Amino acid sequence: MGSRVELFAAIRRDARVEEVSIRELARRHGVHRRTVRLALESAEPPPRKRPVRASPRLDPFKDVIDGMLRSDLDAPRKQRHTATRILARLVEEHDACGLSYSTVRDYVRVRRAQIDLEGGRRVEAFIAQEHAPGAEAEVDFGEVWVVIDGVRTKCYMFVLWLAHSGKAIHRVYPTQAQEAFLQGHVEAFEAIGGIPVRHIKYDNLTSAVSKVIHGPGRARQESDRWVLFRSHYGFDAFYCQPGIEGAHEKGGVEGAVGWFRRNHLTPMPQVTSLDELNERIRVWEAADEDRRITGHANTIGQDFATERDLLRPLPVERFDPGLVLRPRVDRSSMITVRMVKYSVPAHLIGHRVRVSLRASEVVVFEDRAVVAVHPRVAARTGHVVVLDHYLEVLRHKPGALPGSTALAQARAAGVFTSAHEAFWAASRKVNGDADGTRELVEVLLLHRSLTAADVTAGISAALSVGAVTADVVAVEARRHATTTGATAAAAGGGGGATGGRHPAARTGTPEQRVVSLTQRRLTDPASVIAGLPPDTRPIPSVAAYDELLPRRAARTTDTAQEASTS
Incomplete structure (x- = not known):
């Protein structure tokens, strides 16, 4: 037999079609005569009565639990009884045995709401809300x-x-x-x-x-x-x-x-x-x-x-969310912000700087100019040091570079690359430790005006011919920047120099872009001269200036005669 609704429908249909007795309907459908009478009275079955489950172990303690819940009416919210605490008290104070947590929990859930209502405590009710778009x-x-x-x-x-x-x-x-x-x-x-x-x-x-x-x-x-x-x-x-x-x-x-x-x-x-x-x-x-x-x-x-589309438009100016601080730069060229030290350019030692402390970065200003930007450190202690901030000092104190924190952090961040390491090693071998480090410092200063790719290309070109001076690196880095910019402009259809104008691009032969004076001094002067391109420029002349000399002499004589006459 299906559901009670189907049972009631079948009983009502048989009674309507065949007009049989209640006894026959009960026998046919295998139910009690009371069920048949209920089906004939209404097509909807009455709700089943839920049996009240007895709790023989909990019943002796219900009054005690109710007392605990009533005491909570005046207790602070965070110090009211939980079901766990009530069960513990029943065991400790009333020698309750065999009670399960679920039995106590189910009783407390129902009785707490009833006792709160009896005690006049406000019952929280939530009302659904409508939210207009963009509001x-x-x-x-x-x-x-x-x-x-x-x-x-x-x-x-x-x-x-x-x-x-x-x-x-x-x-x-x-x-x-x-x-x-x-x-x-x-x-x-x-x-x-x-x-x-x-x-x-x-x-x-x-x-x-x-x-x-x-x-x-x-x-x-x-x-x-x-x-x-x-x-x-x-x-x-x-x-x-x-x-x-x-x-x-x-x-x-x-x-x-x-x-x-x-x-x-x-x-x-x-x-x-x-x-x-x-x-x-x-x-x-x-x-x-x-x-x-x-x-x-x-x-x-x-x-x-x-x-x-219904939101209010943003203002024209962006609000600076940073917290403005004014720390003083210490002798290590560092400022302390929220117990973390950040480096700034060395020329600011002893000065107060304006700092915008933001959620993810620390921005340092000298007047209105940004002089340093650091990622904010989440820890309460630490150091964030940028090697570039100490280059002017390292010119005069090159021996401080090898063991410096700035160098260690630059290596860890990948800013001080293998190309820099190779140039430094070659420069110290040729020029000595102090002067070799100074040459490296000059190379590092090039990063302020050129991209890292250009400086790296300059270092590679200089090392390929054994030239370990910053001047050669600078020339080759700027040449690389110019060539790269010209090639990009040609690819983009822009004006300026194009890759086809370069001699190497026309001939297809490799060009010796670096001249090593050291190598030329060690080779035959005749071959060096023979390797130079012919000079087709005219010989300089000062003949045009010589024409001015007679005019200057005549003007001086006329001036002297006028002076003697007067």
Whole structure:
């Protein structure tokens, strides 16, 4: 026999067609006569009565449990009884034996709600909300763990979630301080192409709220820089109730943090830098637009396409989210920012510099000029040293280079390449340690005006003929830059020199681009002269200037005669 609904329908059909007795219907369908009478009275079967399961082991302790739950009516929220604690007290104080956790848990779940209602405690109820397109957003931070260069590091994920479409922007930073809070907003606004027109919801983050003013309403004392930021971008802030009571007021972003962490950051991502991780996140965000959130008719991308055009436009000027500091440069040409030392150019020793401490980088200014940009270090201690900042000093103290921290970090970062190592070794062999290192320093200074590829090409060309001077490297590096630029211009259809104008390009024969004076001095002068190209220029002459001499002499004589007459 099928379901009770089918049973009732079959009984009613037989009674209607054959007009048999109740006894016959009960015999035919194998049910009691009460069931037949119920089927004839109504086509819908009555609900089954759920039997009340007896709890012989729990019954003696129900009054004790109720007393514990009633005492919770006046207890602090975080110090109320849990089912685990109630079971422990029953065992310790009342010698309860044989009680299972599930039995106590099920009873507590039902009785706690009843006792709270009897005691007049307010029962939280949630009311579904409608969010107009482009009107609201929610912001929050979430903790994430990332393996950076093999080191497990605790980081913080900033999330801005649009309430209508569910579009979310995620950025991972080494800190959740105010500079990261503001940087996250700037990047999120630029990613979505606008600003919500109504408000953005927050909990009471110290990056925005200096003080929560308790009492009716949601008054907050905001930090000055946060007020300036909101004024610049033109949006209002909505602050949720403090503590757990206000968590549901921005449940969208709370869920977005957890969903993204479970689906994209599990297992822990392994990257070389946070910039690499954030690039991956941008790809994941684009893919997530094809996802449909439960209860939404459209995908995230379809709803966001409608919402994008309704956002407030971005201001013309970009807000600098960095925290402005003014540290003094110490004798090691370094500044200390949040317990981490960063190098600056050596000529700033003893001066105070302006620093913009941002979420992922540290920017150092001399007046209005940027003199150093470092990736921000997440650790509380450490050194970030750039070799270029010490080159002027190393000219006078070349012996300090081999064991310096700057050189070690340049090698680790791949900035000091094998080409530099080869040039340094050859230069020290020919010129001695001090002068050879000075030649290397001059080569390193070329990086300020030429690309690394050009300097490397210059080093290779100089080493190929045994010339270990910075001047030869400079000439060849600039020649490489010119040739490369001309070839690129020719390929792109631009003006300027083309590759076909170079003699080697016309003849197809290799050209000796470097002249080694050392090699020429060691060879026969006749062969050296014979190897030089013919000089077709005319011999210099000063005849044109000689014509001016008679005129100058005549002018001097006339002047003397006029003076004697007067």
